[in-house]
Amino acid sequence: MSLTDLSSTPLLYLGLTFAIYAIAAEISRRSRSHPLANPVLLSVCCLVALLWLARLDYEHYFANVQLIHFLLGPATVALAVPLFRQRQKVRQAALPIVGGVICGSAAGVLTAVAICAVAGIDVALTASLSTKSITAPVAMGIAEQIGGAPSLAAVFAVLTGMMGAAFGPWLLTKCRVRSSLERGLAMGTTSHGQGTARILQESEEAGAFAGLGMGLTALGMAVLLPLLVRLAF
Amino acid sequence: MAILFVPVGVGAMSYSSLFASAWPVIVLAIVVGSVATLLTAAFVTRFLTAWTASPVTVVEERQPASR
Numbered sequence: 001m002s003l004t005d006l007s008s009t010p011l012l013y014l015g016l017t018f019a020i021y022a023i024a025a026e027i028s029r030r031s032r033s034h035p036l037a038n039p040v041l042l043s044v045c046c047l048v049a050l051l052w053l054a055r056l057d058y059e060h061y062f063a064n065v066q067l068i069h070f071l072l073g074p075a076t077v078a079l080a081v082p083l084f085r086q087r088q089k090v091r092q093a094a095l096p097i098v099g100g101v102i103c104g105s106a107a108g109v110l111t112a113v114a115i116c117a118v119a120g121i122d123v124a125l126t127a128s129l130s131t132k133s134i135t136a137p138v139a140m141g142i143a144e145q146i147g148g149a150p151s152l153a154a155v156f157a158v159l160t161g162m163m164g165a166a167f168g169p170w171l172l173t174k175c176r177v178r179s180s181l182e183r184g185l186a187m188g189t190t191s192h193g194q195g196t197a198r199i200l201q202e203s204e205e206a207g208a209f210a211g212l213g214m215g216l217t218a219l220g221m222a223v224l225l226p227l228l229v230r231l232a233f
Numbered sequence: 234m235a236i237l238f239v240p241v242g243v244g245a246m247s248y249s250s251l252f253a254s255a256w257p258v259i260v261l262a263i264v265v266g267s268v269a270t271l272l273t274a275a276f277v278t279r280f281l282t283a284w285t286a287s288p289v290t291v292v293e294e295r296q297p298a299s300r
Contacts, residue, residue, distance in 0.1 A: 021236045040235050044242035051246065058247045065240045072237040096281035104274025112266040119258040125251075129262050133270050136241055151244060152251075158242040160263050165235070168271055177275045181282065186275035190267050197234040213274065 013064035020046050033201075038166035040158075040194060073137055075193070080215075086208035093181055097209070100182075101216040104189040108133045109225070128152040130225065132160040135192035138218040146229040157192065164191025165198040180206040188213025 024042035031037040051061055062069070090097065109130050116126040127148030131139040136157040143153030168187050177183055180203055187195035188210030196214055200207030245252065252259065 017239055018236070021239060040238050040242060043236070043239045044245070047239065047243045048246045051243070058244055061243060062240055068237055069240045072241075075234050075237055093282065095285050096278045099281045100274045100278030103277040104270045107273035108266045108270030111269040112262040115258060115262045115265060119255075121255065121258055125255065129259070129266075132263060132266060136238070152248060154241050155245045155248060156259075156263065158238050159245065160267055161238060162242065163263060164267050164271065168267075171268065171271060172275060175272060175275070177279070179279075179282075182275045182278045185278050186271045189274040190270040194235055194238055 010064040010067065013061055014067060016050070017043070017047065017065055017068060020050075033169075036166065038162060041162045041166055044158075044162070072193075080211060086205055089181075089205065090208070090212060096181070097185060097212060098216070100185050101189050101213055102220060104186065104213075105133060105217050105220060108190065109221075123147055124149055125152070127229070129156055131221065132156040133190055133192065134218050134221050135214055136161075138222060142222055142225055145226045158194070161191040161194030165194040168195055169198065169202065181209050184209030185213040188215075189217050192217070 021039060021043045024037075024039040024046070027042060028034070028037045028039045047061075051058065112129045112132065113126055116129060121129075124147060127146045128143050129148075130146070131143050131148065131153045134142060134157060136154045139153045139157040140150035142148075144150045164187065168191060169183070172183050172186060177186065183202070184196075184199050184206035187199040187206070191198075192214045196207060196210035199210045
C-alpha cells in the first residue's frame with residue numbers, strides 16, 4: 001500500500017488522532033492536569049494545525065474518523081454505570097440535585113442569550129450557543145428544533161466541554177467547593193461528557209453525580225428550550 | 234472517553250470565518266455562561282442540601298420481651 005493509498009483510508013486519520021491524543025494525555029499527566037494542558041484542547045489545536053498545514057478539509061478528516069464519533073453515543077450511555085452504583089446517595093439528595101441542575105442550566109442559557117442579545121447576534125447563532133452545556137448528540141437535535149445550526153451547536157458543546165474540563169475543577173477548588181455532590185453535579189451540568197470524564201478522575205462518586213447532571217440537563221433542556229423559544233418568538 | 238470529543242472539536246475549523254467575525258461574543262458567552270452554570274449549580278446544590286438536612290429522629294422499635 002502506497003502513502004497516497006494510506007491517506008485515503010481511515011487508518012491514517014484514526015492513527016494520527018490516537019497518537020496525538022496519547023501525547024496530549026502524557027503532557028497533561030506530566031503537568032499534573034494543568035488546566036491549559038487539557039488533552040482534548042491540546043489534541044484539537046494540534047489536529048486543526050496539521051489539517052490546515054496539509055490543506056485538508058474537515059469533512060475529509062471527519063469521514064475518516066467516524067468510528068471515534070460513533071462511539072460517543074454508547075460511551076455517553078455507559079456513564080450511567082457509576083450512577084447506578086451510587087443510586088442510594090442519588091436518592092437521598094434528589095431535591096438538591098434537581099434544584100442545582102435546573103438553576104445551573106437556566107443561569108447558563110440566560111447568560112449566553114443575554115450576551116448575544118446585547119451584542120446584536122442573530123437568532124441562529126444565539127440558538128446554537130444556548131445549547132452549549134448540553135451533551136453534543138442531544139445539543140444537535142435541540143439546536144435544529146429551535147432554529148440553530150446542529151453542527152455549530154456540536155462545536156459549541158465541545159468547546160464548552162473543553163473549557164469546563166480544563167478550568168472547572170480548578171475554579172470549584174478556588175471557590176471552596178469540595179463535596180463530591182456539588183463538584184460532580186456542577187461539572188456534569190456545565191460541561192456534560194467531558195466534564196464527567198474529567199471529574200471521574202477525582203472520584204467515582206463525583207463522576208456519578210456528573211453523569212446525572214449531564215443527563216438531567218439534556219432531558220430538561222430538550223423539553224424547556226423549544227418551549228421557551230416558542231414563547232419568546 | 235475524552236478522546237471521543239476530539240473529532241467534533243476539530244470541526245471548529247469549518248467555522249473559521251464565523252469565529253473571526255464574532256469571536257469576542259462567542260468567547261464571552263461560553264466563558265461567562267459556563268462560569269454562571271458551574272457556580273450556580275454548585276451553590277444551589279449546597280444551599281438545598283443544607284436546607285433539606287434536618288435532625289434525624291431515630292425511633293427504635295420495641296422488641297417483644299423474650300420469655
